[in-house]
Amino acid sequence: MDQSKQKDIETKQLLAKYDREFATRVKLKKAHWVIIVIGVALTIFHLYTAYRGVYPSQIQGPIHLGTALALIFLLYPAKKDWVHRPGVPWYDVLLALLGVFTNYYIVFNYERIVTKAIILGFNTMDLIVATLGIILLLEATRRAVGLPIVIVASLFLLYGLYGQNIPIISHKGFTWDQLSTEMFFKTNAIFGIPIQVSSQYIYLFLFFGVLLVKTDIGKFFNDLAFALTGRFTGGTAKAAVSASALQGMVTGSSVANTVGSGSFTIPMMKRAGFKPEFAAAAEASASTGGQIMPPIMGAAAFIMAEYTGVPYSEIIVIAIIPALLYFSGVFFGVHFEAKKRGILGVSKKELPSIKGILKKIDLILPLVVIVGMLLSGRTPTYAALWAIGTAFVISLFRKETRMSFMKTIETFAEGAKTALPVIAACGTAGIVVGIVTVTGLGGKIAGGIIELSQNNFFLILFFTMLAAILLGMGLPTTANYVVTASMAAPAILTAFPDIPVIAVHMFVFYFGIVADITPPVCLAAYAGAGIAGGNPMRSGVKAFQLAIAAFIIPYIFVAQPKLLLQDGATFMTVAPIFITAMLGMGAISAALMGYLSKNTNIVERILLIVAGVLLVYPNTWYAIGGLALVIGVYVFQRFFKKENEAVQA
Structure with missing residues (x-):
């Protein structure tokens, strides 16, 4: 086995260890080709709808979610430890088929469901499909994302059923027939904003990131970062921070970015003289910041655009100053640590040539296209489609970036695989949003936070921060943002209506992200420690110190929205x-x-x-x-x- 394949296997094992999203079956046998066909079909579907226009939400969403559920049951075993068992068991094949059936049932019964059923009521088959669909979604989410988000969604469902018996936050109560059909057939729950945004925007941007990695265009960012910063004090760590910021613009996953970039940067930092824990922390804090780095940011930013009514093209401009402050904070930390330990830069001959990098400057064209189109007022869907096309064309001009037919097919399938955890998380987060909507829980929670804080500005922000961080320790960023934006953000806006809506949502967004580097559950830091061979908790504490800016900046831009280019800035x-x-x-x-x-x-x-x-x-x-x-x-x-x-x- 050659060295690159061995490294790829080790990377996948590390990802699976620290992130449930990557714990997929290793020995698929004949199912491998079935998964490739379904994955390619799903990617083609999204490219087609991006070009021709999306279907109504109760057609686009079920195709998006139902196909994803089939892939999840085929790829993710019921237990994480079963990833090395050969083949796909019969019961997972059955679950995959049921996942398709329950969701496509909405597609084939679309006219009746959106007209007659809503007025005259749902029949027995509808109730069976809704119940089965919710159960399958929760199980698929448990496999692809983890148990915490399923527990949260289940508790909300129980609240919907029995909340009339709970003092203070009681509601009128719902039967299971009412609740299940409300969650599964209406557009304010499972097929609400999160899954709509996932099917229209997020999938395409995730596929774009996969395409950049598969064509080695992503390597250009690493070379650029090392060429620009490698020769300065603590150059390896500064280059790691810069590279992760650039890579994070197109990946948006803390753990994946930490492992992907860290497998290269962490050993270099250790050789330069940084302690293993610091090397892990530097990579983790920089990789986590990738989700707040324009122009792509994390998946939750697309949902934020829908919730706030602020176009995504404006959000990427608004996010620039906070992102610069965040990475400046990490950069300062790396610099002072390097000065403290007397760690110098890398010699010029060991760094990529600036002249060589400039010869490949055209590789940055896909990002130029995506930013240019967004700023010109084009939709994120249109911008992503053109960026994907540009990246593919650019890759054809060089042997090292050109993809063969089979590699192209694998890239299309990989785009679907990468999106699965996000799709599942968006669907399950939709349950929470649906319950909050039908029960009026959001207003009750907001009122409780205001009362608890005695209308104190900083206390309201502090309690909201705690909610976002605590949820972020168990939920992926997208689901975390959806929940806190539905429940905690309204408290700030109710008590202080003069604060711009975007400032409050960015506040929630930031703290959901930094949970990945906040002890005791700091998965990105743990993953970095796994590469560095350092103590996981010490790595988490160091990452927390390096990323301290992320705990301060949100308070600044809520208190002074001009940093977000608001209030006539x-x-x-x-x-x-x-x-x-x-x-x-x-x-x-x-x-x-x-x-x-x-x-x-x-x-x-x-x-x-x-x-x-x-x-x-x-x-x-x-x-x-x-x-x-x-x-x-x-x-x-x-x-x-x-x-x-x-x-x-």
């Missing part, structure tokens, strides 16, 4: 806030890493943290005070403090 009003926030990130990073111009003691760390908070708070006099503190600590270290003998741990 201009260059003159945004620039000072951005600069002081950047300096604040640097001060806090220096404190957490224990180094400014020399190693810091506890007093200096406290002063730097205070300075950082003052700098990021949108107030001119606070910022001046924070800057004075930073300058004071720096001058003291530079001119009055002797260098410590030993490097602190």
